[in-house]
Amino acid sequence: MTREAGTAGNAETPAGRVAALFVYPVKGLSPQRVKTLPVEPGAGVEGDRVFALARPEGRYVKGQRQPLPKDQFFMLARDARLAGLGTHFDAPTNRLTVAVREHEVLSADVSTEEGERAVTAFFGRVLDCDPERPPVLARERDRRFTDVSVVSDGMMNAVSIINMASVRDLERRTGAYVDPLRFRANIYVDGLPAWCERELAGEDLAIGGLRLRGVLATKRCAATEVNPETAERDLPLPRLLHAEYGHIEMGWYAEATGGHGPVFPGDRVVFGAEGDRS
């Protein structure tokens, strides 16, 4: 594996800046760019993956508190079509809107039974479900429908981070445009050496005023094959990663352990150091 200049191997601790912040209110649906990422120790990212569309034949039932594996839910890895819908959830009004090329095709208040029925009927159609058996809108207080929620509650609340330099390195190696949003991270970081996270994914880090502990490198699945713009499965990312680097990782998870959020764009990202807002 080649490394860019100023790598993790140098004496200098790598430092970067937060480039962009996203939440994903509904598992598998559109990213929502946010001006600040509301995240506090022990609580995870507010508003991230708080809903999911559970498979009607699956194990999720309302009130279920046990985490379930991702195959119990509709998701991009199997249901690429979801990427063709522009969805937005407005937390203050509980309103989920869906657009097709800027045309609104659904607007529903998910706090009402009627709104929930409209949402599940809509996605039942889009996902080709039997009209009698639409998906179930899953939501449970203090639960998140992240892929790693089955590991532990701590992991369920972990923040996902992408090193933009690693994405660019993959682009350069493969000659393909790789939209960083394929990786559906909460925090996108610029200015770090490419692939420094391979060695630092287990290290403490500070992002702005928040202290975190790296807990897991993210192994990528077929969800990343789906083009977020066209909803076509057009880039075999896990296979490309394996061919280029001999692993299928991109990005990592970190648990917030101290300090305080929120995280702002431009916040410094420092490994093994106290955070600041310089």
Added chain:
Amino acid sequence: MSGNGGGAGTSLAVRIAGKRRLTSRITEFDLRATEEPLPRFTAGAHINVRNPAGEVRSYSLCNAPSERHRYVIAVAREEEGRGGSKGLTDETECGDSLWISPPRNDFELRPALRYLLIAGGVGITPLKAMYHQLTAQAGEREPAGVRLLYLSRSEADAAYLSELAGAEGVVLHHSGQGRGRLDLWPYLAEPDEDTRIYCCGPPSLIADVRALTMHWRPSLIRFENFAGVAGTDGTSTDFTAVWHPTGERIPVPATETLLGALRAAGIEVASSCSAGTCGTCKLRVHEGFAEHRDLVLSERERRNHLMPCVSRAASETIVVGPRGR
């Protein structure tokens, strides 16, 4: 699906009984059986046609399926294409014989209360056959049950314009001379569980219709696209092919097709379209897993065959050999 033939299989001899310019680019061929009635077809079916240079291309049948004595195809001469349509248009005359495959239908009409047919350019061919079949059966359906949107650059570019202009349920739109593309949204805004959509046209139209129907039930929407696919692009990776008859190991770099690598190693594989549509270069897969990119093999055929002009290996090594009989 008709289940007839498939792949190249250009085993039927026909005679060009008529050749007629429909537009500056599009030529209609009236193909007649040399002896017995031609195999039956249904609206949406296509045949593979071998041109004088031996290249095979797929063309939709656009005459009425009730006609048993002929197949009618309309061929757009692609100046930039791989040569199949040029050869057929420029190097044939009335009275010439051609080899064709039996019809095959991957774009078959399924029952519905209402239909929306969306054609772009020469994509009108299968949809014209569908339109005529559906309007002939109109008694079984509500009167407004069939709508055909026919999009072209100009009147002069639109094949079969006089036949379709003014026909019930037909909307014509010409985008040239500043008129711009038709806004498809009014036709697609309300997803209807009783309407089936069939779309045939250039990739840009197919991409538009696909994007604008994301809120529809996907099983109600069918696309036909003979533009073909590519065997090497940003998604390709290296693998090793093993030629089953000899055991020779042939590296296939990301920038080369499996077909190209086999040929470079001196292995002869017949091929034609180089786009995964004609079926000529089909090979048997003995070991390993194929990454199928073709538009021609059925799911059943894919279990142990692949099209090396576009398809690659999903495993590090794949053992392939002639398809056999």
